Amino acid sequence: MNCPYCGHSDSKVIDSRDASEGVRRRRKCLRCGGRFTTYERFHKGGLFVIKKDKRREEFSKDKLLTGIRKACEKRPLPTGAIDKMADDIEAELFRLGKAEVPSRIIGDMVMERLKSLDYIAYIRFASVYLDFGSIADLKKAVDSLVSGETAGLPASEQLPLLPGEKVAGERRRARRKTGTRAL
Numbered sequence: 310m311n312c313p314y315c316g317h318s319d320s321k322v323i324d325s326r327d328a329s330e331g332v333r334r335r336r337k338c339l340r341c342g343g344r345f346t347t348y349e350r351f352h353k354g355g356l357f358v359i360k361k362d363k364r365r366e367e368f369s370k371d372k373l374l375t376g377i378r379k380a381c382e383k384r385p386l387p388t389g390a391i392d393k394m395a396d397d398i399e400a401e402l403f404r405l406g407k408a409e410v411p412s413r414i415i416g417d418m419v420m421e422r423l424k425s426l427d428y429i430a431y432i433r434f435a436s437v438y439l440d441f442g443s444i445a446d447l448k449k450a451v452d453s454l455v456s457g458e459t460a461g462l463p464a465s466e467q468l469p470l471l472p473g474e475k476v477a478g479e480r481r482r483a484r485r486k487t488g489t490r491a492l
Contacts, residue, residue, distance in 0.1 A: 317339065333347075378391055381427065381430040381433075419434060
């Protein structure tokens, strides 16, 4: 570990504490006396992804994050939701205890989580992952969301009304009662 101040390679550990998924160490440089913090994560055994064309590639969380971020680009998602999703998927893959995992399993995990997080991001990811052959295939995927899942859309994902604004049905009822046009 090189000192960030003078570049010297020898330091002394002053304090160690458990941190999320690793260890936090406070160090002191033996040359300049500067103090700095390092975070050490446990390196999990190699996990390989079997691609569609049967190639094997080492699992990359960064690659997973890139794909999820592209699907979620410009979507109003909670802060940290994408990183948490990638962490959950990575942890689940390692819990499987296999050295090799088909890319299809990873794609299905992403699809499942995106479907419950954001429908637009889900369709974006699905359009690449499922490689829709025609507009009819895309329409079928959207229709399945509209017919089944949107009925259970949480209220938090619905746009709020402006203060004093009435829903369309309430406007008509107000007009009938007063004979005037409600704004």
